[in-house]
Amino acid sequence: MTKGHRFVKEDRAMTTQPTHTQTSQIPNPVPALIRTAFNAASQRAYGQADRAAAAIAALRKLRHVLLDQAGTNAALTVVDGPATGFIMERNMRALANTGIAPVPMPLPPALALAGPAASLMLDAVENGLILHRFLPGNTALMQMVPELMGCLCDALDGTPDAGRLLDILREGMDEDEPRIAVEGPVSQRLH
Secondary structure, three states: OOOOEEEEEEOOEEEEEEOOOOOOOOOOOHHHHHHHHHHHHHHHOOOHHHHHHHHHHHHHHHHHHHHHHHOHHHHHHHHHHHHHHHHHHHHHHHHHHHOOOOOOEOOOOHHHHHOHHHHHHHHHHHHHHHHHOOOOOOHHHHHHHHHHHHHHHHHHOOOEOHHHHHHHHHOOOOOOOOOOOOOOOHHHOOO
16 A cells, blocks of 8 residues: 555545545754754854853844744744743753752853854754744744753753843843834745
8 A cells, every 4th residue: 555545445446545634744853953053053152151142142033033023922922931931841840850949040141142153043043934934834933942942951051030031032122112014034934
């Protein structure tokens, strides 16, 4: 029997028709893309702060694109909510395992967001946005934030303070002003 087809009996003749229950699932390359970029960025980073700054720069880039292309609600839904949820989940898991509430790790200064490691992570976000065009729904967008948060927590060897992280992610992004429709590169247009 051919994979992806089933035999159907019609007028005593056997024919093949594609099955509707066997849809070919496209593997999502976003987690591998982000992790590979983070590993490469880690090799070029000058230290722990530079690695953490690279992950933060990528989160800021994703949030900025969402804010520009889809508005404040999209930025809140896709970046802010999952980022704080990731931190809460990790902290709760650590509390359950050790019985001690984890201490928030300090975040790098804003100047560190422009190094060579950050450039690699910004490219990874750009490539993730390109992949977003070819994956169903918002799969790519929704998987980028947990991967980037995992990279950030790995770089910090713990979790940051959620409020401080959101302050850094939102810094310089004016969300109260009405959006102006801006045509961005095809890779940055959300569907």
